[in-house]
Amino acid sequence: MSLDHIDAGDPATIAASLATRFTDQYGRAPDGVFAAPGRVNLIGEHTDYNGGLCLPIALPHATYAAVGRRDDGTVTVASAQEEGSPFQGRLDELGPGQVKGWVSYAAGVLWALQEDGIDVPALDIVVDSRVPVGSGLSSSAALECSVALAACAAAGVDVDDVLRQRLVKACMRAEAEVAGAPTGGMDQTISLLGRTEAALLLDCRDWSTSQVPWDPSSAGIDLLVVDTRAAHALVDGGYQARRDDCEAAAAELGVALLRDVTDQPAALRSLSDERVRRRVRHVFSEIARVGEAVEQIGAHAWEALGRSFAASHASLRDDYEVSCEELDVVVDTAMRHGALGARMTGGGFGGSAIVLVPHKEVERVSAAVDDAFRAAGWPAPGFLTAPPSNGARQVR
Ligand code: ADP
Ligand code: MG
Secondary structure (H helix, E strand, C coil), X not given: CCCEECCCCCXXXXXXXXXXXXXXXXXXXXXXXXXXXXXXXXXXXXXXXXXXXXXXXXXXXXEEEEEEECCCCEEEEEECXXXXXXXXXXXXXXXXXXXXXXXXXXXXXXXXXXXXXXXXXXXXXXXEECCCCXXXXXXXXXXXXXXXXXXXXXXXXXXXXXXXXHHHHHHHHHHHHHCCCCXXXXXXXXXHHCCXXXXXXXXXXXXXXXXXXXXXXXXXXXXXXXXXXXXXXXXXXXXXXXXXXXXXXXXXXXXXXXXXXXXXXXXXXXXXXXHHHHHHHHHHHHHHHHHHHHHHHHCCCHHHHHHHHHXXXXXXXXXXXXXXXXXXXXXXXXXXXXXXEEEEECCCCCCEEEEEEEHHHHHHHHHHHHHHHHHHCCCCCEEEECCCCCCCEECC
């Protein structure tokens, strides 16, 4: 059986066929086509909403949005990933409680941009995505950010780095307030600010960013992404329960964010609840591992980075309890077949894992993971390669 490789596709080709689709649907060409990438987080998981550090890279896999202005106050949204007729609504009725389901991620952005004072015109929008949806690779932010960029262009607003920071906040608001899925901001930030050849070190306390040159391929090492295809739903309770534990701990410790704790050993000793203590231990140790990983990447210490990946996974599995059987099987199998390190990435409860592996071992590791899934009777996993890629941009 051949492996299921998930291809990012050629941006110009995807944009051209999306433009054709738009033209077929609306009888006119789109004004432009915009793309925003999905992401994998190298390390620093469940730290963003604690004001911590994370280190994502943008994927070559993106969501594409074709847009055209209209002049009647109506917004339509269609997706190649959703059957059925396009959504149609009023531009001034896209806020919380007014749109539901997948459309809320796109329409919610138009609402949030208006809330931020951007004069969004009425629009037709057609999207198509190469980011697997619901796989922990942030198709939601890719959708939001592609629509945000498209709407700004339609509004005639210049998109510089300052505006991109505002768009991060607008997309976060859309996902939290309209789609009803609070996220910590990592996904939107990397989708809008990602650069090729670098990971983005993001400090989620003050939202400062810095580029961390990321080039394992120069040492013959690949980053392999494995989509377990196991269900994960951030809208469900698990993610919110972790956030609630962190908030409760911060309140008990008298800080706004867990990142603000200065004496971590004392804080851990003082927490009254055993589960909450383990959650906090993960947050502390994971933030520390991000700092270590940045040094390891800078020193091209790939084996040490692999050990950091493994420690991160163990902490997410045991202390934070957001892994699952499929993710653990990817990690364990990859490690047994020559990977330097592996860990779940994204929110967890399914979704995807990343594997740091010598290029010459990629096929062997992939085949072993695929075999393990078949032996367990699970659907075949998907495989992606992840050279760091560009953030949101106009492609046509
Ligand atoms: P992830 O961001 O990891 O892919 P989420 O659960 O955060 O997973 O977001 C997935 C949801 O985003 C989907 O259930 C759907 O509502 C919406 N979505 C993302 N991409 C698309 C798309 N191309 N078309 C329609 N809806 C999409
Ligand atoms: Mg998401």
